[in-house]
Amino acid sequence: MNLAWKEIKKNKARFLILGSIVFLVSLLTFIISGLANGLSQDNAALIKDLPNGQFYMNEDSDQTYNLSRIDASTEDEVLKKHHDAVAFSIQMGFLNDQDNKQRSVAFVTSTNSKLFTNVKRGEVVLDNSMKDKGIKVGDTLTNNQYRGQLIVIGFVDQKKFSHAPVAYINTDDYKEIYRVKEMQVVFVPGDDSPQKIAGLQSFSNKDFLNTIPSFNAEQMSLNMIIWFLVIISGLLFAIFFYMMNVQKIGLYGILKAIGIKTSKLFKMMWTQMVFITVIALVLSIAFSQVFNVIAPKGMPFSLTFETTVILSIVFLIIGFIGATLSGIQIKKVEPLQAIQQGEV
Structure with missing residues (x-):
């Protein structure tokens, strides 16, 4: 020394x-x-904040979440078997603010679950970053594919997906905007070992993150x-x-x-x-x-x-x-x- x-x-x-x-x-x-x-x-804060578990997508989706479609009967079967499971969908889109200016968002909807924010029809909850763009609680937002208006009822902290702020909307509103009937992904929290479900492919948290484009x-x-x-x-x-x-x-x-x-x-x-x-x-x-x-x-x-x-x-x-x-x-x-x- x-x-x-x-x-x-x-x-x-x-x-x-x-x-x-x-x-x-x-x-x-x-x-x-x-x-x-x-x-x-x-x-991918939206996904990274979820607990460890297994994500299930359609086998024909080519490991791409936005191409996945979960059959309604399969979804019901999984949700009944696992009471804490949730089916959700994510799709990139936009909202028009009160000045008719387009704001890019990631629309998210899910079945009833504490893992995601659930809202009523005609309501929307946004990521906090939207406050910096002048949007506040009570504002009415629109979408070109949606007949009605979405009222901002609140904000959440650090919920991003694909570098876009998340917009939680009701399942019926989501289906109207994107003209779909099925959910994209089923998530079973706390399930470390993947289960064999007919027609579905399982992904761990890390594997599912890698299906996000550019991540x-x-x-x-x-x-x-x-x-x-x-x-x-x-x-x-x-x-x-x-x-x-x-x-x-x-x-x-x-x-x-x-x-x-x-x-x-x-x-x-x-x-x-x-x-x-x-x-x-x-x-x-x-x-x-x-x-x-x-x-x-x-x-x-x-x-x-x-x-x-x-x-x-x-x-x-x-x-x-x-x-x-x-x-x-x-x-x-x-x-x-x-x-x-x-x-x-």
């Missing part, structure tokens, strides 16, 4: 450069992770960037300590000659790595939280405590691996040969 601290004080510029790079890479990683989580919520591609792209940044940070540690070790071959030879064990030299290097990484991570976490506060209101950003902890642990592990790989040459150093090369 004493050796590690002395070297850091002696070579402040080198370690400051490495710490700055790790800080910038980790900060970028935290910000992109926050954006990935935020976009995930903005894309899988969007998350995969962002997660790939995150892991590339993590790998880059590991390479930076390996390269930095490798160059440091090459320059200190003579010093290591002298230290070995006076009886210092290789394990102690490794501990010195690991201590330096942990010191740099922890400081860089603390600063990057602090800056990412500041970014969360100053980010534009419309930007979907959500950096959770769990994600922060996981990424921090990953950075420490990657740093440890990178530093250890670069230190393999320390083990190979022969004291006499290293001393003859000259101390740097």
Whole structure:
């Protein structure tokens, strides 16, 4: 520990450069992770807020929820067997506000269930983001495919689907707008093992999210960037300590000659790595939280405590691996040969 601290004080510029790079890479990683989580919520909060269970769609739907049609008899059979099950439908559309301006929404309707908001005919409950567009309780909204008017009776927090605010409407109103008779999906909460239901295909929560257009591609792209940044940070540690070790071959030879064990030299290097990484991570976490506060209101950003902890642990592990790989040459150093090369 004493050796590690002395070297850091002696070579402040080198370690400051490495710490700055790790800080910038980790900060970028935290910000992109926050954006990935935020976009995930903005894309599918309606589904992600549901408890674990099984989603059932028609086998002929090609794993596409808006092409699925659940036969009424099959729906009744499942709902009678599972009292907490719910049948629901989702379809993208629009509402005209009182100024006759179109507002994109995701229409959602369901059978009676505490998992979804149920409304009477002619009523609508909207996501809170619609308040920012000037819509308030008591407003009457219209749709070109609907004969009557929909009265706004309330708002709900963080209910988005496919980056559109959710609009809960009555089942009869939904059927009139889209000229359909069947529901699209049946959800059975708490059912970890899928059941065989004739004509239906089961999906877990994660699998159903992947049936949402753009969700899988969007998350995969962002997660790939995150892991590339993590790998880059590991390479930076390996390269930095490798160059440091090459320059200190003579010093290591002298230290070995006076009886210092290789394990102690490794501990010195690991201590330096942990010191740099922890400081860089603390600063990057602090800056990412500041970014969360100053980010534009419309930007979907959500950096959770769990994600922060996981990424921090990953950075420490990657740093440890990178530093250890670069230190393999320390083990190979022969004291006499290293001393003859000259101390740097």
